[in-house]
Amino acid sequence: MYGLVNRGLEDLIRSTYGDATWSRICQTRGLDAESFSTMQAYPDGITYDLVGAASAELGVPAAEVLERFGAYWVLYTGRQGYGELFKLAGRSVEEVLGNLDALHGRVGHSFPAFQPPEFTCTRRPDGTLHLIYRSTREGLAPMVVGLIRGLGEHFQTPVAIEHTVVRGDGHPHDEFVLRVSTPQSPP
Template sequence: MYGLVNQAIKEMVVDGHGEAVWEKIRSEAGVVDVFVSMHQYPEDLTDKLVRAASAILHTNPSEILAGFGQYWVGFASRNYDYVLDMSGQDLLTFVKNLNNMHARIGLWMPDLKPPSFLVTDETPGTFKLQYRSSRGGYAPMVSGLLKGLGERFNTDVTIEHTRGIAQGLDYEEFIVCYATRTQSAMCR
């Protein structure tokens, strides 16, 4: 993964728990303290950070990943808002444009291995989302991302991870219910 992902993990930990906790996590994971945003790091480095954070914060890895997904949206907004702005001005449009956004980012990051997203079964206020990735175990991050996008677009979001790899599929499936905070309709 590119260093900017690991940099965002560091920022999330420091923002939420302070430098001393980050130092414990970094030390436990056996990683350096400085990440170069556009440098490619081994895939397992991020996994080591998640496992170390889980152990030190006494939180399961799924919760760490979900929290990171939510944090990532704010991190990306602070650093790359112009890229996000090109992908849509509401939750559904943005999610439908994730693959296009990743294709544009791939021009800057030639080694990028982005996941893919497919919106299906769209009805007013709900849709199903299929998430495919060459990296296993990141479905909780997608739930966090969707929550973070809800915050970005002032939209209430509920997410249900319904099925996936564990059931023999080649993707993870989510049902997403959403309503802008100015609408009277609420998610179940």
């Protein structure tokens, strides 16, 4: 994945647990703590390795690391200059979820080796949202849970997330049912 992702994880760990923790995480995997360039594509294995090492160092499951990282992503990409792109994607959780492929399509102009995920979001008669997440990569559903949580925090609209279809065992993708609350106040 692009270095932007690894750098996002780095930023989360450094800001929450300190520089020494990030250095130890990199050391255990023989990686240089200063090495990731945001615009360069790296093998996915490096990202998975960093998540695994962070999980071991922090004593939390890898899924928890991915979820926290997902929740941090909206804030992080905003600081990295992608805030306007994000604003274009919509003004509510539902709007952004409906425009994620367009958002990643625009991001792809700057990242030639981009392999973006695909999302389909539809509103069901009972008012809940049905989200399908497709990816060339496995194991990132917890990141999606965190991303949705992060969107909810950004728009100050708590989201209840149910992971209704788990990829694997004959299911080629993940599905979620989301219950989005009314905004508490305008973002």
